[in-house]
Amino acid sequence: MDAFLGIDTSCYTTSLCVVDSHFDVVADERIILTVPQGGRGLSQSNMVYQHMRNLPVLFERLAPQLESCVIRAVGVTDKPRRREDSYMPAFLAGLGYGRSLAAVLRVPLYTLSHQENHLLAALRATGSIGQEAFYGLHLSGGTTDLLKAVPDAMGLDIERVGGTSDISAGQFIDRIGVALGLPFPAGVHVDKMAQTAAVPAKPSHVWCRQGEISFSGPESQGQRRIAGRSGTAAEICSWTLATVWDGLRRMLDDKEDMQSLVAVGGVMSNAYLQGELAAYCRRRHVRLLLAPAGFSADNGSGAAFWAAWQERKSK
Structure with missing residues (x-):
């Protein structure tokens, strides 16, 4: 074969x-x-x-x-x-x-x-x-990028059209997870712990301008919550993921011409983020493609x- x-x-x-x-x-x-x-x-x-x-x-x-x-x-x-x-x-x-x-x-x-x-x-x-161009969302430990990808002879000609202006979504999640005593990389552990929260947390506001978002402010807020023991670990994990989604939603809202979106990366394995993104794309009639499990x-x-x-x- x-x-x-x-x-x-x-x-x-x-x-x-x-x-x-x-x-x-x-x-x-x-x-x-x-x-x-x-x-x-x-x-x-x-x-x-x-x-x-x-x-x-x-x-x-x-x-x-x-x-x-x-x-x-x-x-x-x-x-x-x-x-x-x-x-x-x-x-x-x-x-x-x-x-x-x-x-x-x-x-x-x-x-x-x-x-x-x-x-x-x-x-x-x-x-x-x-052969058609598409939007890509790349969420990993060190990357939060919104991309415009065009297939070509070398693979994909990619242009960055949005993302974070400071730390990535993965870094935000990892830093909060490690501060809570979870292993690094902390994404899967934060995801599991967030699911045990009694009530889904409300997000903090994420700054966004022209497709650029910032997670440094929310990360500092999360560190203060942990230091001040404001909330359980499950509540803080739930808040972290909800805040990440608030930033991603604001970033995606900026692209009114979006018809198809390919979402990938380690952070995109998160069950909560996948669910929120799928619901968002259904509302906007955007074709969403996720990597196989x-x-x-x-x-x-x-x-x-x-x-x-x-x-x-x-x-």
């Missing part, structure tokens, strides 16, 4: 994914990077070290699942965004493995940005990249899909 390998080495996860010629996932292996208790991130050198340690483990896990597969191409992320000034050492680990494998296997190597990888992870479910957070399926798509186009 023809198969296509995708590699992604991001700030939080080492990822390998293999899809077949129909773009179905054959194998998916990931390891989340280890952050010390109480920490709020990692240095780039530590990320590279952990990726280099994790990649052989993931390939060993992958090997038994590929006995009937022939790798025809490799896709790998090589930078955060498709911009000349976009660079992050963490991606060199995956790129090095991708280049080496492609050379040894004598197959094509296709590179793309981490942001394109996320959007393509959702488009894979449709079986096509298409388990593929919104960092993973290599978008890179694998891009490699498979390119090989299909070359025939």
Whole structure:
């Protein structure tokens, strides 16, 4: 069976994914990077070290699942965004493995940005990249961007048209979660704890101007609430997510021409945010596409899909 390998080495996860010629996932292996208790991130050198340690483990896990597969191409992320000034050492680990494998296997190597990888992870479910422009919402640990994406020969030509002017939604959630004593990354723990709140919390107002929103004020407010023991952990988690959604809604309201929206990223795995976004898009008659379950957070399926798509186009 023809198969296509995708590699992604991001700030939080080492990822390998293999899809077949129909773009179905054959194998998916990931390891989340280890952050010390109480920490709020990692240095780039530590990320590279952990990726280099994790990649052989993931390939060993992958090997038994590929006995009937022939790798025809490799896709790998090589930078955060498709911009000349976009660079992050963490991606060199995956790129090095991708280049080496492609050379040894004598197959094509296709590179793309981490942001394109996320959007393509959702488009894979449709079986096509298409030709029409669409809006993208990328919510991750370090990114809150509203994007305008246009498919082209290199993948997706992406323009940032909105987002945060300071900390990302993921950083806001992580900082509140860590202050509450939850593990980092804290998103999944904040999500679960928020669901135990007796009554859904009302959000704080989020500043928004011309598509730019700010979470630094609400984050300071949340830290004061925690220090002053104002509310239970569940109530504060519920308030945090409600406040994130208030900011996202204001940002999306600014785009009156929006007809389709692809929403991806680790933060977009949040059940509350998915529900609010789905209801919002129904009210505005906007087509919403979410990544398949388990593929919104960092993973290599978008890179694998891009490699498979390119090989299909070359025939």
